[in-house]
Amino acid sequence: MALSKIFTGRFYAANAAIFFLVFYFFFGIVPGNMLLSYHLTLIRGFTGNTDFLCLVLLGWTVYNAKCALFVLKTLSARESLYLYATLGVLDGQQKWLTWFRIHFSLYMPALVYSSAAVWIALRDKHIGAAVTIVLFQALMSVIPLFVYDRKIKNPGTTSLFIRWQQKLNRLFTKPLWAYYLYELLNNGSRSLFITKGVTGLVIIATYSLMEQPYELRFMLVGLLLVLLAHTVLVFNHRQFDDLKVSIAIQLPLPLWKRYVHTTFGYFVLLLPEFIFLAVRTYQVAGPLDQLLFICLSVSMLVMWRMLLYFPRLDQDKYFRWVLISIVISLFMILGYLYWYVVIGWQVLAFTIFATRYYKYEPPLAEVQ
Structure with a gap:
């Protein structure tokens, strides 16, 4: 419960405006009697078109990165130092289940919508699209867990992106x-x-x-x-x-x-x-x-x-x-x-x- 308030509650509160816009785009602009057909058309659009599917996967990747960066930012905050004593003592299955619950609570909207997309793709015989979405979301659900675990084990380290950015600044002068x-x-x-x-x-x-x-x-x-x-x-x-x-x-x-x-x-x-x-x-x-x-x-x-x-x-x-x-x-x-x-x-x-x-x-x- 405490971890859900620290991570989940703060994440959705900080991004309330974005979620409102997304909700309005997906549900608010469509009349109630056309809502189901609207989403069926949208899902069949990207499960039946490779280019459209790649664009959707890119959007899910960006959202997943946003979730992971929020967790890392929370762990890096000075007022969150006590989390290292709490999460650092976890081990084995309990540790990975805890990280999965945290990340799942943030990434859940994408997983729910992609689950519906997989079901519709299987009904429409778009097996390739369904398998692609399943494998992709499995990676999106697992990879961040190792990033969080590395952060807990190495609290003082700089992220890979920041190190790459600093190295790039040293090597090249921006025009x-x-x-x-x-x-x-x-x-x-x-x-x-x-x-x-x-x-x-x-x-x-x-x-x-x-x-x-x-x-x-x-x-x-x-x-x-x-x-x-x-x-x-x-x-x-x-x-x-x-x-x-x-x-x-x-x-x-x-x-x-x-x-x-x-x-x-x-x-x-x-x-x-x-x-x-x-x-x-x-x-x-x-x-x-x-x-x-x-x-x-x-x-x-x-x-x-x-x-x-x-x-x-x-x-x-x-x-x-x-x-x-x-x-x-x-x-x-x-x-x-x-x-x-x-x-x-x-x-x-x-x-x-x-x-x-x-x-x-x-x-x-x-x-x-």
Whole structure:
């Protein structure tokens, strides 16, 4: 009972907002009489599609990592030192059962939903998907137990991720374009993984719903939705620059090189989507189409970032201009003016950057 309050109660309390959003997405937006069919369609969607299943497994992996990191963080807290005296004396079967109960109580939502998925997959004769889910969840339930046990036995050791991060920092000097990506991986991983999960679903849905033959305009419309999912990450980029790398303006770099750094940073940010798109469309989309996907995506994200050099552009106005640019791009795409969109947004982005970069002053609210 005491351990459940320390780990389970605190975990669900700390992540109540996230669980509310997930619950609303899975149950709140669906009418009661359609709830069962909605979940049956969703489960049959990922048990019958390998790409969709991989995306779901990735989501479960992220959630499992979140559970494990919470336990490790709790064990590392100064006020939790007494847990080493309590859990450290356990041995044998009792020790592993205790760790399993703790981890199961945190990871239980994923296990319950995956159990339903296995049952439906077996009924639909998707044996491969059912076996994959069972083996995957077995690993997700067992591997963290050894991590917890190692932490109890070695309370003063630094985690493998932290050691790898420190070693990487010693070996490599981060270029300017990588600063914000590094920040997202360390302090914005939640929003980053949610964004990538949403964009993966959009790409799968776009390609799956597209009627044959292959239609470039249909794929580009889906790509606009992928880019729209990144707007929050782009908006937060300004705050990161204002608070943590404001000294970058004093670096002896020409303006064009600064622009190239920003462009390359967004290319790397979108690299998972580019790879996924290439895997999904390589049989029907030629190299020129793949290049168009990359150029359009990077151009729009860079243009949205440059809009934020107008300091009075708050979040509401920013999203308003984002939607306007989406609509303009949509009409130009429907008019087959693909490369005009790319050139237009690049010209606008560089013009704003060249005229506003050295004049920009961070809003007082962000500086404070």
